[in-house]
Amino acid sequence: MPFRYYTRRRSKAMERLVNIQNLMKVYGHHKSEQVAVLKDVSFSFAQGEIIGLIGASGAGKSTIGKILAGLEQPTNGHIDFDGTNLTALPSKERRKFAKHIAMIFQDPYESLSPRMTIEELVEEPLIIQRIEKNKEKRRDMVKEALRVVSLDPEKYMSRYPHELSGGERQRIGVARAFVCKPKLIIADEPTSMLDTSLRLELIQLLKSMNEQYGISYVFVTHDIALTKGFCDRIIVLHEGEIVDIGPTDDVIHAPTHPFTKSLIDALLLLEGAQP
Numbered sequence: 001m002p003f004r005y006y007t008r009r010r011s012k013a014m015e016r017l018v019n020i021q022n023l024m025k026v027y028g029h030h031k032s033e034q035v036a037v038l039k040d041v042s043f044s045f046a047q048g049e050i051i052g053l054i055g056a057s058g059a060g061k062s063t064i065g066k067i068l069a070g071l072e073q074p075t076n077g078h079i080d081f082d083g084t085n086l087t088a089l090p091s092k093e094r095r096k097f098a099k100h101i102a103m104i105f106q107d108p109y110e111s112l113s114p115r116m117t118i119e120e121l122v123e124e125p126l127i128i129q130r131i132e133k134n135k136e137k138r139r140d141m142v143k144e145a146l147r148v149v150s151l152d153p154e155k156y157m158s159r160y161p162h163e164l165s166g167g168e169r170q171r172i173g174v175a176r177a178f179v180c181k182p183k184l185i186i187a188d189e190p191t192s193m194l195d196t197s198l199r200l201e202l203i204q205l206l207k208s209m210n211e212q213y214g215i216s217y218v219f220v221t222h223d224i225a226l227t228k229g230f231c232d233r234i235i236v237l238h239e240g241e242i243v244d245i246g247p248t249d250d251v252i253h254a255p256t257h258p259f260t261k262s263l264i265d266a267l268l269l270l271e272g273a274q275p
């Protein structure tokens with residue numbers, strides 16, 4: 001019943017998941033070395049929405065992702081996640097939200113401990129987040145996560161990361177992000193170490209998880225081509241400030257800010273593609 005499914009997705013997409021207000025981040029302890037990396041960033045998105053974050057190197061994209069994932073503290077501002085003001089929480093309470101906001105990293109090799117089996121690696125977030133005490137149930141959750149990323153559990157659970165290809169390792173990274181059934185995944189350039197066909201496969205996998213489980217993504221990328229058909233909206237960041245925000249096609253084809261136009265032209269030139 002595609003129509004019913006669509007209706008359900010639409011109504012779900014109306015619920016606001018994240019509301020970021022006046023986010024500011026200054027790195028550096030001493031005044032002389034302080035840099036304001038995020039100046040005054042505000043945006044919100046709904047459950048199920050996919051947000052692309054683009055901008056030149058150093059614009060502050062990863063910093064937004066890290067703050068959302070709880071890996072960095074904002075200097076100022078508010079983040080409301082599913083009705084909870086994360087910035088007001090003590091760090092112990094804040095850590096509990098890690099099960100709702102997962103992260104996929106750029107380098108699938110660096111982010112996986114070489115001494116752990118695939119089963120241990122995918123099980124680890126369940127243990128850290130204290131999601132399931134029963135070992136057998138955890139095993140079933142690991143198997144389910146591996147099936148979601150199209151890796152046969154029987155074949156992969158006892159292997160080690162070095163026995164896998166780059167594409168398979170990145171799928172393990174996705175399984176680790178998925179296993180706690182998060183509402184939001186921060187995907188920080190997850191495709192940049194993969195070749196073109198694997199990039200598209202990974203995007204299709206993320207998209208199918210979005211359609212099936214309603215997972216939202218904040219997708220940090222330099223690859224404009226990948227945002228088309230994947231991201232619902234794009235945010236353009238320039239020196240720690242949002243200069244453009246809107247539906248993906250509108251931002252790419254009719255940018256409102258001159259910086260967006262030059263950024264998109266430069267990125268497309270790198271990709272050898274036409275807008």
Ligand SMILES: Nc1ncnc2c1ncn2[C@@H]1O[C@H](COP(=O)(O)OP(=O)(O)OP(=O)(O)O)[C@@H](O)[C@H]1O
Pocket residue numbers: 027028037055056057058059060061062063064
């Ligand atoms: N822990 C840190 N301490 C000090 N400065 C930092 C730290 N992390 C990032 N920065 C600086 O903050 C700025 C923004 O970094 P960020 O990684 O958010 O940018 P980005 O837009 O993701 O860039 P890229 O596309 O190159 O990954 C950069 O100038 C970076 O050097």
